[in-house]
Amino acid sequence: MPKTGVVVCGAGLEELAARYGLPWQRDDAAAGLRLLRDGDTLVLAGDERRYGKPLEVDFVDGKAGHRRRFGGGRGQLVAKACGLGKAAAPSIVDATAGLGRDAFVLASLGARVLMIERVAAIAALLEDGLKRAGAASELAEIATRLTLTHGDAACDLASLIAGAGVAPQVIHLDPMFPHRDKSALVKKEMRVFRELAGDDADAPRLLEAALDVATHRVAVKRPRKAPPIDGPAPGHTIEGKTSRYDLYVHRSLST
Numbered sequence: 335m336p337k338t339g340v341v342v343c344g345a346g347l348e349e350l351a352a353r354y355g356l357p358w359q360r361d362d363a364a365a366g367l368r369l370l371r372d373g374d375t376l377v378l379a380g381d382e383r384r385y386g387k388p389l390e391v392d393f394v395d396g397k398a399g400h401r402r403r404f405g406g407g408r409g410q411l412v413a414k415a416c417g418l419g420k421a422a423a424p425s426i427v428d429a430t431a432g433l434g435r436d437a438f439v440l441a442s443l444g445a446r447v448l449m450i451e452r453v454a455a456i457a458a459l460l461e462d463g464l465k466r467a468g469a470a471s472e473l474a475e476i477a478t479r480l481t482l483t484h485g486d487a488a489c490d491l492a493s494l495i496a497g498a499g500v501a502p503q504v505i506h507l508d509p510m511f512p513h514r515d516k517s518a519l520v521k522k523e524m525r526v527f528r529e530l531a532g533d534d535a536d537a538p539r540l541l542e543a544a545l546d547v548a549t550h551r552v553a554v555k556r557p558r559k560a561p562p563i564d565g566p567a568p569g570h571t572i573e574g575k576t577s578r579y580d581l582y583v584h585r586s587l588s589t
Contacts, residue, residue: 340455343370354454376462391463393438394470412436415553415579416504424503429487434460441479448500450487453530457484488536491543505544508555509537538564552582
């Protein structure tokens with residue numbers, strides 16, 4: 335289950351703190367991880383020696399902007415896994431949204447994507463990133479294809495999808511892989527996620543829930559050499575250089 339420990343800091347952020355059930359204080363004097371404003375951007379900041387630079391969701395520039403322009407279009411691994419071929423793009427639920435990078439790629443390729451994020455602080459960053467993307471003229475149309483909801487997909491996937499009014503054809507999962515090699519934690523961004531969410535020990539339950547509600551397929555992102563999630567065997571696999579997708583056909587289509 336997600337862990338806690340983030341404090342929202344700064345005047346004007348009281349309502350955001352209340353919506354996400356996070357503690358708030360006026361001044362940025364808290365130790366540990368804090369959500370605060372850096373100019374117009376909401377960031378998640380902590381000790382840079384441990385966590386690196388403040389974390390934000392930026393769909394306009396940075397990695398997301400570069401991937402949107404030069405990422406390879408529908409030839410990308412995530413696009414193939416989620417069925418974005420030459421036909422109309424499917425309706426997709428990204429049930430482990432994280433910083434929204436895969437969801438944004440799928441939306442930029444024409445898919446409507448519901449993002450579900452269970453860690454409150456990360457969901458708040460996503461909300462802020464979506465708002466700024468919607469205000470950018472070159473991204474406004476893409477932003478309209480992205481919807482965000484905060485909740486635990488492993489426990490409440492069907493109700494979260496129903497509440498958003500989505501008919502999910504494809505469900506995309508990228509559960510946290512329980513690394514045992516400490517060198518895997520060198521990337522400081524990953525340290526933030528592991529401290530807030532831990533490893534996704536409930537990934538098998540999430541896969542079962544996804545198979546119950548997806549009308550076409552479930553696409554599960556895994557490290558290339560990692561074992562599949564415990565449960566039904568994937569029907570097909572698509573491999574990239576460092577990761578792969580295990581694909582599961584919806585139960586009603588496999589009988």
